Amino acid sequence: MNIALIAHDKKKDDIIRFSTAYKQIFSKHTLFATGTTGKKIMDATGLQVHRFQSGPYGGDQEIGALIAKNEMDLIIFLRDPLTAQPHEPDVSALLRLCDVYSVPLATNLGTAEVLIRGLEKGDLDWRKVARGEKKE
């Protein structure tokens, strides 16, 4: 599965703790991230992460482009709801595309926990069908 990990600055510690806690699960998948989030995850966990631009410099849009090509299976985007972001339109566009393409999206740790456990159990295997990888 292709998984995107994104976190605003005040949520960086949370995404590092989360990716550390679920490293064994994440290591079985292909990881993508915005620039700074990806670097911090790689440094903290040793996981391999394909990094895009930093969010304010277009990283959210790059991940959005993969969602629009139906190539993303799960998005964990720990948003900071208490701080204005200069690239708020990009953030909204990414979230919108998840809804357009029915891509599972967690915007907080509570939902991220549920999705990652579901991923491990196979609850997201329908994504392989949606991407045309598996015939069922």
Ligand SMILES: O=C(CO)COP(=O)(O)O
């Ligand atoms: O701003 C972001 C998402 O909107 C995250 O970008 P960075 O991972 O580069 O900090």
